[in-house]
Amino acid sequence: MEPSKTVYLDNAATTPLDPIVIDAMCEVMTNYGNPSATHALGRKSRGVIETSRKKIAGFLHADAKEIVFTSGGTEADNMAIRCSVNDLGVKHIITSPIEHKAVLQTSQDLVSKGLVSIHLVNVDNDASIDYTHLESLASKYPGALISLMHANNEVGTLLDYKKVSRIAKENNCLFHSDTVQTMGHYAFDVSEFGADFLACSAHKLHGPKGVGFLYVNKKLAIKSMMTGGGQESNHRAGTENIIGIVGMTKALELAFTNVKEEQKHMFGLKTYMMEKVVKELPQVQFNGNTSFDGGLYTVLNCSLPPHPNNALLLFQLDLDGVCCSGGSACNSGAATGSHVLNAINHDPNRQAIRFSFGRFSTKEDVDYTIDVLSKLLQPQTVKV
Ligand code: PLP
Numbered sequence: 001m002e003p004s005k006t007v008y009l010d011n012a013a014t015t016p017l018d019p020i021v022i023d024a025m026c027e028v029m030t031n032y033g034n035p036s037a038t039h040a041l042g043r044k045s046r047g048v049i050e051t052s053r054k055k056i057a058g059f060l061h062a063d064a065k066e067i068v069f070t071s072g073g074t075e076a077d078n079m080a081i082r083c084s085v086n087d088l089g090v091k092h093i094i095t096s097p098i099e100h101k102a103v104l105q106t107s108q109d110l111v112s113k114g115l116v117s118i119h120l121v122n123v124d125n126d127a128s129i130d131y132t133h134l135e136s137l138a139s140k141y142p143g144a145l146i147s148l149m150h151a152n153n154e155v156g157t158l159l160d161y162k163k164v165s166r167i168a169k170e171n172n173c174l175f176h177s178d179t180v181q182t183m184g185h186y187a188f189d190v191s192e193f194g195a196d197f198l199a200c201s202a203h204k205l206h207g208p209k210g211v212g213f214l215y216v217n218k219k220l221a222i223k224s225m226m227t228g229g230g231q232e233s234n235h236r237a238g239t240e241n242i243i244g245i246v247g248m249t250k251a252l253e254l255a256f257t258n259v260k261e262e263q264k265h266m267f268g269l270k271t272y273m274m275e276k277v278v279k280e281l282p283q284v285q286f287n288g289n290t291s292f293d294g295g296l297y298t299v300l301n302c303s304l305p306p307h308p309n310n311a312l313l314l315f316q317l318d319l320d321g322v323c324c325s326g327g328s329a330c331n332s333g334a335a336t337g338s339h340v341l342n343a344i345n346h347d348p349n350r351q352a353i354r355f356s357f358g359r360f361s362t363k364e365d366v367d368y369t370i371d372v373l374s375k376l377l378q379p380q381t382v383k384v
Contacts, residue, residue: 003321007365010323011204011358012153012181012299017247018206018359024250025208025243035240036231049240052249059256060198060215061189068214068235069245073180073201076214077102077147079236080176080197083222084145085115090174092144094119094137097343098127098154100178103147104339119144125344127157127288134164138171149178154340154354155288156299158182165194174220180204180212181296184255185262196220200252202244206359207251211244266357267297273355273366277302280374287344287352298357303350309376310351317353320372325354 008016028048033041035049050064057064070076081103084090093107097120110116119137122130129148138146146168151158161177168175176197179188183198184205190198198215202208216222222235229237255262270290277284283305289295304310314326326338341352355369 003319005321005368006323007321007368008323009355009357009361009365009369010325011361012354012356013325014203014209015206015358016360017208018251018254020254021207021247021250025247028243028246031242035242036229045242048242049245052245055249056213056252059188059252061191062215063218065233066190066215066218068216068232069240070212070214070236071210071241072203072212073100073178073199074102076180076197076199076201076212077176077178078106079214079222079225080199080216081106081145081147082110082225084174084176084197085110086225087222088174088220090116090143090145092117092119092141093147094121094134094141094144094173095147096121096123096129096149098123098152098340099147099149100153100180103149103178107147117141121148123343126294127152127155127340127344128294129159129164131160131163131167135167138167138173141173142171143173144171145174145176147176147178149180150182151179151296151299152288152340153181153299154338155301155344156181156290156296157288158294158296161193161195168196169194181298184252185259185296185298187256187259190215190217200248202248202251205251205255208244208247211241211248213248262359263292263297265359266361267292269357269361269363269366270297270300272363273300273370276366276370280370281377285350287341287346299354300356301352301354303346303352304377306349307351307377313351313353313376316376317369317372322369322372324369325356326352 031045033045035045053067054064056067093116095103095107107118111118121137122133148159148164165175175195177195179198180201183200196217201212224235224237226237231237231240285303287301287303
């Protein structure tokens with residue numbers, strides 16, 4: 001049975017489409033010409049795609065040719081890593097144990113094929129990178145690919161990308177950053193960021209699922225991972241997802257235009273929720289860096305003390321209409337614990353819950369969630 005009320009605080013897993021994005025996509029839905037066709041209908045579609053590419057490049061202060069459309073963040077991460085190894089001579093990957101599986105499993109796959117070695121940089125208990133260790137790994141393996149995410153998707157801790165970029169340049173390394181959780185949530189300038197690859201997924205910023213892009217520094221000559229077509233200037237075979245690309249462009253436009261207001265709105269909600277949690281739920285701790293400068297303002301990961309209801313807490317929250325996650329969405333149904341929480345020495349007797357905010361989240365959502373949680377966490381309240 002559907003709960004009578006739904007509160008959506010799982011925006012790091014995915015976000016609802018913005019109605020303005022839906023309108024933009026509807027406008028191009030009848031535009032069926034294949035963008036690779038030379039006739040008028042094909043040229044019309046090609047025009048839509050190239051206008052989108054230029055707009056996205058403009059938001060990032062990049063060149064249009066540096067934007068390669070993909071099916072989302074997983075493909076963008078795969079492309080950055082696999083192309084670095086296949087086309088750019090990378091033999092070592094320096095990454096961290098708290099990256100998304102799109103980075104970790106891709107790197108492991110290349111290790112299992114004997115193509116690269118992987119070196120994990122230490123992280124501390126708030127999920128920040130040990131930059132001294134990074135520096136020593138980079139100087140030991142010059143020319144490596146450094147792959148470190150801009151914000152951790154489970155606990156939100158932000159990367160000091162300027163430091164990483166400096167270390168990468170000093171050691172002739174390539175730098176890939178999974179910016180799936182941050183693109184559109186902060187202003188981006190590719191030269192200021194200093195990475196060679198940046199990954200984006202539209203569904204994390206009120207755009208459609210199944211579309212994203214990889215920013216690829218124009219100095220790098222990569223080839224398509226897939227065979228079967230010369231689309232995307234030979235960087236990605238397959239007919240482009242025009243409707244998705246238009247939706248993503250509109251989603252990015254909305255996000256970048258209102259970035260300051262959105263930061264204020266969502267960081268306000270995060271702070272409000274933290275205050276309520278501290279007041280109303282005893283002994284809760286927060287995972288990751290929760291400051292504005294050190295942590296992603298859309299994510300709040302709470303660590304609850306042992307309680308008889310903990311094992312079924314997500315299920316019980318769900319019954320009351322609250323959508324949130326145990327770790328990342330990909331992990332919430334998994335039998336094993338979160339690799340991120342394990343790597344930051346999270347106490348296994350505590351229950352971690354990730355709440356994540358979006359454009360449409362409200363204070364009422366927070367109030368309702370805290371009410372439900374307080375009831376569930378009263379001593380010995382077993383509901384099922
Ligand atoms: N990287 C990070 C940090 C993510 O949070 C996600 C989605 O959960 C992905 C990559 C994968 O993106 P997509 O769902 O577009 O494949």
